[in-house]
Amino acid sequence: MEFSIGCNGRGAQHIPGKVVSVDEQFRLIKSTGVFDHFDRMPQPGLEREYIDAANKYDLPIRTGLWSYTAGRDEAVLEKNLRLCKEAGAECHNIMLYTRHAQGHVVTDQEVVDFYLHAYALGEKIGIVIGFEVHIYMWTEDFRRVTRVADMVRSHGVPFNFVLDHSHVLLKVDNLEEQDVSGIRADVEKGLCIIDPYEPGNVLDDWIAQNMTVWLQIRPVSPNGPRNQWQLNPSDTYGRACQYPFFKPRPGEWHSPWHAYRVEPCKEVVRRVLRQHRDQPNSPLRWITTDMIDMPDYGGGCKYSLLEHNVAIAEWFRQTWEDIKAEKTSGIPAEARSR
Structure with missing residues (x-):
């Protein structure tokens, strides 16, 4: 099955930090000609603007996310699911914080309970829900993902x-x-393998479970540079969660750029696509490009977020065609698209 490819609304801008109206975000994404949908939940107080812009530019809102705290936001979840459904969304991404409302690290059972609650609401309202692997969330300890999934x-x-x-x-x-995630000791012992080029790594495990409904594409570099233009005095923000997809122009970025550092991201995407190609029951339906402007990402940087999102979307479309063709041609997708 083919995909719906969307662009994160935070990436619908050329200069990160420059305020762009909702209407302009939709116009910019539509004008590129490479996206099928808009990826962002209508923001509080602007719900009508999002829906009107989606209709005006014939660019549906099919995906969006919100962050939740277990033990506090169960009612907020239902409200958001209904709002997303009204806006035309098909999938809602749930990012569940590491800490419960009572202050403790959320347990596996509490995560499962929140998931089952969300799943039941989604079934009733008519929208797919998903849980994302993400920093600041329970999934940042990668060892928990398969355990909770089971x-x-x-x-x-x-x-x-x-x-x-x-x-x-x-x-x-x-x-x-690794220390932030609490996984360093297990990584050093080989009990938690995060290098995608090592056998038994967590990414291959998750892909093999055939459970990915939504793939987000944002390059980062293994042990890449932190966002020097968004570090704060407490050193809390400016994590290395975004690496330019292509070489920035002089003055657009704070660090040296090397093409090879983007390859791990591309390789994981290829593996997801091969899994999808070879599994008739693959649930993967939504793809989003996620070069965004927040402090842990591209905040403060000078390169065009939209240009990089477009480049990712174009690369993805060509790579998917190459992945489909390689089965009969014998030519690896890596040799066709770079």
Whole structure:
């Protein structure tokens, strides 16, 4: 099955940080000619503007996300699902914070309970829900993902996964980032393998489970440079969650750029696509490009977020055609598109 390819609304701008109206975001994304949908949940107070812009530019809102705290936001979840459905969305990405409303690290069972609650609401309202691997969320400890997925599936429902591989790749060869996740000791012992080129790595495990409903594409570099233009005094922000897809022009970025650092991202995308090609029951339906403007990403940078999102979308479309063709031609997709 083919995909719907969307652009994150935060990436619908040329100069990160420059305010762009909702109407202009939709206009810019539509004008590129490479996207099928707009990726962002209508923001509070601007709901009508999003819906009107989607209709005006014939660019549907098919995906969007929100962050939730277990034990506090169950009612907010239902409100958001209904809002997304009204806006025409097909899938809602749930990012569940590491901490419960009571202050403790959310347990596996609490994650499962939140998922089952969300899944039941989604079934009733008519929208697919998914859980994303992401920093600041319970999934930042990658060891928990398969464990929770198995617990969910034991209830007879699928575990819908939103794969943002950038949040894994940024921790490769980065001890500080591994410490944030609490996985450093297991990585060093080979019990948690995060290098996508090593057998038994978590990304291959997740892909093989055939549970990815939504793939987000944002390059990062293993042990890449932090966002020097968004570091704050407490050193909380400016994490290395975004690496330019192509070489920035002079003055557009704070660090040296090397093409080889983008390859791990491309390789993971190829593996996801091969899995999708070879699995008739693949649930993958939505693809989004996610070069965005937040402090841990492209905030403060000078390169055009939209140009990079367009380049990713064009590369993805060509790569998917090459992945389909390689089965009969014998020519690897890597040799066709770079």
